[in-house]
Structure formats: structure tokens, C-alpha cells
Amino acid sequence: MAENGMRTPSELIVIGGSSGSLDVVLRIVSNIKKEIGFTIVIVFHRKTAADSTLLELLTARSVLPVREIEDKDIVLSGVVYLAPPDYHLLFEKKHIFALDDSEKVNYSRPSIDVTFESAAEAYTSSVVAILLSGANADGTDGLKAIHRQEGITVVQRPDTASFPFMPRQAILHAQVDHVMSVEEMIEFINGR
Amino acid sequence: MIQDEEVDLLVNDLFELYGYDFTGYSKASLKRRFNRIYILDNFPSFAEFRYKLKSDPAYLKRLVEEITVNVTEMFRDPLFYRTLMKEVIPSLGTKPFIRIWHAGCSTGEEVFSMAILLHEANLLHKSLIYATDINPNVLEKARKGIFPLSQMKQYSGNYIASGGKQDFSSYYTANYDRVKFLESFTTRMIFSTHNLVCDSSFNEFDLILCRNVLIYFDVPLQNRVFELFDSSLNRLSYLALGSKETIRFSDLNSNYKQIGKEKIWRKMA
Ligand SMILES: C[S@@+](CC[C@H](N)C(=O)[O-])C[C@H]1O[C@@H](n2cnc3c(N)ncnc32)[C@H](O)[C@@H]1O
Numbered sequence: 460m461a462e463n464g465m466r467t468p469s470e471l472i473v474i475g476g477s478s479g480s481l482d483v484v485l486r487i488v489s490n491i492k493k494e495i496g497f498t499i500v501i502v503f504h505r506k507t508a509a510d511s512t513l514l515e516l517l518t519a520r521s522v523l524p525v526r527e528i529e530d531k532d533i534v535l536s537g538v539v540y541l542a543p544p545d546y547h548l549l550f551e552k553k554h555i556f557a558l559d560d561s562e563k564v565n566y567s568r569p570s571i572d573v574t575f576e577s578a579a580e581a582y583t584s585s586v587v588a589i590l591l592s593g594a595n596a597d598g599t600d601g602l603k604a605i606h607r608q609e610g611i612t613v614v615q616r617p618d619t620a621s622f623p624f625m626p627r628q629a630i631l632h633a634q635v636d637h638v639m640s641v642e643e644m645i646e647f648i649n650g651r
Numbered sequence: 652m653i654q655d656e657e658v659d660l661l662v663n664d665l666f667e668l669y670g671y672d673f674t675g676y677s678k679a680s681l682k683r684r685f686n687r688i689y690i691l692d693n694f695p696s697f698a699e700f701r702y703k704l705k706s707d708p709a710y711l712k713r714l715v716e717e718i719t720v721n722v723t724e725m726f727r728d729p730l731f732y733r734t735l736m737k738e739v740i741p742s743l744g745t746k747p748f749i750r751i752w753h754a755g756c757s758t759g760e761e762v763f764s765m766a767i768l769l770h771e772a773n774l775l776h777k778s779l780i781y782a783t784d785i786n787p788n789v790l791e792k793a794r795k796g797i798f799p800l801s802q803m804k805q806y807s808g809n810y811i812a813s814g815g816k817q818d819f820s821s822y823y824t825a826n827y828d829r830v831k832f833l834e835s836f837t838t839r840m841i842f843s844t845h846n847l848v849c850d851s852s853f854n855e856f857d858l859i860l861c862r863n864v865l866i867y868f869d870v871p872l873q874n875r876v877f878e879l880f881d882s883s884l885n886r887l888s889y890l891a892l893g894s895k896e897t898i899r900f901s902d903l904n905s906n907y908k909q910i911g912k913e914k915i916w917r918k919m920a
Contacts, residue, residue: 528895529895529896529897530865530866530893530895530896530897531869531870531873531900543894543895546866546895549677549679549680549683550679551677551678551679551869552678552679555870557677557679557680557866558866558895559677559679559680559683559720559866559867560720560722560863560866560893561680561683561684561720561722562720562722573683577679577683580679580682581679
């Protein structure tokens with residue numbers, strides 16, 4: 460545990476992805492620079508609790524520590540966090556993660572909407588929410604919540620997404636600040 | 652949307668009027684639950700919602716049911732059950748009598764999974780399984796041992812993934828769209844309401860399972876519950892938590908030894 464060198468993150472970047480976003484997530488994570496002053500949280504729709512491959516893939520590619528979140532873990536900067544399967548991921552006001560195994564939302568648990576909405580509440584304007592490829596409408600309501608709190612909303616350019624439905628829904632219905640290709644997203648994150 | 656201060660008001664009302672203490676619950680989750688029922692039940696304003704709660708005790712029941720999450724399944728997390736079967740059950744088997752406590756058992760799927768494990772290890776006849784929950788409604792369901800037939804495909808899949816080798820369907824009889832588990836299982840179970848926030852220890856156990864309940868509590872309340880469990884566990888007994896829960900943040904941590912990678916700890920001192 461890195462509780463010693465603990466700092467509260469100045470900013471939170473939450474990335475939500477579904478079908479077709481595994482490659483994108485891997486590309487982003489493998490291209491993030493070493494010293495970041497913020498926290499990255501990835502909420503990814505995936506199937507079973509036994510699936511630890513994603514964590515391994517991310518760990519192998521990232522220069523930053525990658526952790527799957529456990530209940531009441533403290534949110535640290537400079538760490539890439541992965542939401543565990545089968546739980547919704549929430550944030551307590553005091554930079555603490557909370558998990559919740561209530562009903563699925565948008566047929567999903569974790570649901571991107573749930574995490575985005577909770578991040579908006581806990582971190583208000585210091586959140587960047589990024590929505591990637593996917594075949595369902597998860598994420599759109601969450602982006603609206605982020606926008607209401609004056610956080611920044613980013614969506615993957617639909618023509619670069621293997622499943623453009625999810626980003627397209629967001630562009631149609633939420634207030635999106637930036638529509639970006641994966642390269643642009645990487646540059647954007649590293650520039651913060 | 653219900654605001655933070657309004658959540659505090661509701662929590663206060665629940666305590667003052669009805670004695671339900673939700674102050675140590677995780678705020679983020681609690682707020683989501685309140686908002687959910689607020690929208691589901693179509694309240695025009697927070698004031699109306701609060702009035703309903705204060706004036707209608709029948710509504711209280713619904714509210715408590717809705718803000719506590721009852722999601723559960725049989726053999727949830729098969730790897731956990733595998734470890735239970737391989738590492739824990741054999742050591743329980745050496746005892747003359749086995750006492751197990753499921754705290755926060757919800758509708759009982761976990762309790763029946765345990766009965767199956769004990770039955771297969773030939774230990775059920777000398778075991779007693781206490782199953783408790785804050786919510787009397789879920790206990791009512793659990794007591795019957797009746798579950799939807801539509802779930803059995805998933806549950807028998809979980810059972811097999813847990814290392815189960817018997818014919819899962821031999822443990823129940825199907826009737827239309829429901830199944831009833833064996834009477835010989837239910838006779839080894841005792842169901843009762845118990846609130847982890849305020850009720851005390853009621854026995855000594857060889858194994859306590861409290862899975863996916865503590866995620867709804869903040870860390871100070873979790874620690875109080877760990878004290879309660881500690882005072883209810885014999886030395887060399889086991890404590891099992893949900894797959895993302897931990898005793899790491901508790902002072903008791905040093906007296907417990909984790910069994911492999913699973914969320915099972917053994918009390919060493
Ligand atoms: C998500 S379920 C977990 C069921 C099962 N243990 C599992 O892991 O599948 C959580 C249960 O905890 C119960 N619960 C919540 N607060 C409680 C309290 N203060 N005391 C006892 N049970 C409580 C709820 O009523 C609910 O049935």
C-alpha cells in the first residue's frame with residue numbers, strides 16, 4: 460500500500476468503456492506518462508468476477524501502478540484504478556471509493572452512468588469523464604451530470620470506435636466538450 | 652434529486668421515529684438508494700417524501716427494504732466456495748458440533764449453498780446454520796427455501812464452477828416456475844432478524860460469513876462490526892467476507908491470517 464506517500468488527487472479522470480473499447484483502454488494506459496498528478500479510474504463492462512486478465516493486461520502495459528479497487532480504498536493520485544466486475548463504483552466525498560452491488564443499470568454492473576454521476580457529486584468540476592466505444596447507452600446520463608457540475612466531458616470520435624453507438628448517443632444527448640480520436644485523447648491526458 | 656442535507660434529515664427521522672440507525676452507512680450508496688425510491692414512487696417534492704415517511708409506518712417498511720440492497724445468488728463467486736470446501740470445511744469437520752453464522756443473509760441463497768457444501772462433506776447433521784438479516788421480509792423468503800426455477804441454470808453453473816460434482820437438481824423439487832430445496836436442509840437452519848449496527852453477539856461460531864454487507868457501511872461502522880464478529884468467534888475459527896471487502900482497515904487485522912487469496916480469515920489469537 461502506498462498510503463505513506465498519500466496525496467489527495469487534484470483531479471480525477473474517469474474512463475468508461477464497453478464493447479470494442481478494450482484496445483482503446485490499453486492504448487491509452489500504455490501511453491500515459493509517468494508523473495501524473497491526478498487519478499485515473501477505468502469503468503469497463505466485463506463479464507465475470509473470475510476474469511483477472513484485464514488487470515494483468517493493464518499492469519503489463521502501464522508505467523503507473525494499476526489496481527483493482529476494493530471497498531473503501533483511498534483514492535490516490537498517480538494510480539490507475541480499475542472498477543471490479545459485478546459492483547457499481549461510487550465515490551465518497553472524502554476521496555474514498557465505495558462499492559455497491561445493487562441492481563444493474565443499463566444492463567450493466569458496473570454502470571458507467573453510476574460512476575460518472577457519483578464522480579460529479581464528489582469531485583464537482585475537477586473531473587474529466589471520457590466515454591469510449593460501446594453498444595449500449597450507458598454513460599450519456601453520467602456525462603450530463605459531469606457537465607452540470609462543470610467538469611469536462613470527452614467522447615471518442617464515433618468513426619474511430621468499433622461500436623459507435625455509445626459515443627453517438629452521448630454526442631446526441633449530452634453536452635460534450637471534446638470529441639477526440641484515441642491519439643488526441645492520449646495527448647489530452649498527458650497534457651493535464 | 653435528494654441533496655446531502657436531506658439524506659441526513661431522513662437518516663435522522665428513521666432513527667428518531669423508528670429506531671433504525673443508518674448513520675454509519677456509506678453516504679454515497681445511501682444517497683443513491685434514497686434517490687432511487689424517491690423517483691420510483693413518484694414524489695413531487697422532498698417534503699412530500701419526508702411527510703410520507705414520518706406519517707405512514709407501512710411506508711417505512713418499503714423504504715427500509717428499498718434502501719438496503721438484497722441482491723444475492725447461490726454459489727456467488729465460485730472460487731470462494733472452492734476455497735471454503737477445500738480449506739475451511741475439512742477443519743470444521745474435526746469438531747463435534749459446527750456453528751455457522753450468515754450475517755446479512757438476504758433471501759438465503761448463500762445459506763442453502765452452505766447447506767449443500769456441508770451435506771456433501773457429510774457434516775450437515777452436526778451443523779447448525781444461523782442466518783440473520785435486518786430485513787424481516789427477506790428472511791421470510793429465505794425460510795421457505797423456495798427460489799425461481801429460472802435461476803437454477805445459472806446456480807447449477809456456479810455450483811459446478813465451485814467444484815460441485817453431484818446432480819444439482821437432486822437438491823430441490825420443481826413445481827411450475829419455482830423450486831423448493833430439501834427439507835433436510837431447512838431443518839439445520841435458524842432464521843432471525845439481527846441488526847449488525849445495534850444488536851449484540853448471540854453465540855460463538857466456527858465460521859461467520861458476512862458477504863457484501865460491509866460495503867454499505869463506512870469504515871468506523873465496519874470496525875464496530877468486526878469487533879462484534881471477533882467476540883463471536885472462537886480461536887481458529889473463520890471469518891468470510893465478500894470478494895471486494897477486507898479487514899485490512901481494522902485493528903483486528905493482526906490477529907487474523909488470510910487463507911490464500913480468498914476473502915477468508917482465520918482467527919489466530
Ligand atoms: C447485498 S445483500 C448480501 C447477501 C449475501 N450475503 C450475498 O453476499 O450474496 C446485503 C444484505 O445485508 C442486509 N443488511 C443491511 N444492513 C444490515 C444490518 N445493519 N444488519 C444486518 N443486515 C443488514 C440487507 O438487508 C441485505 O439483505
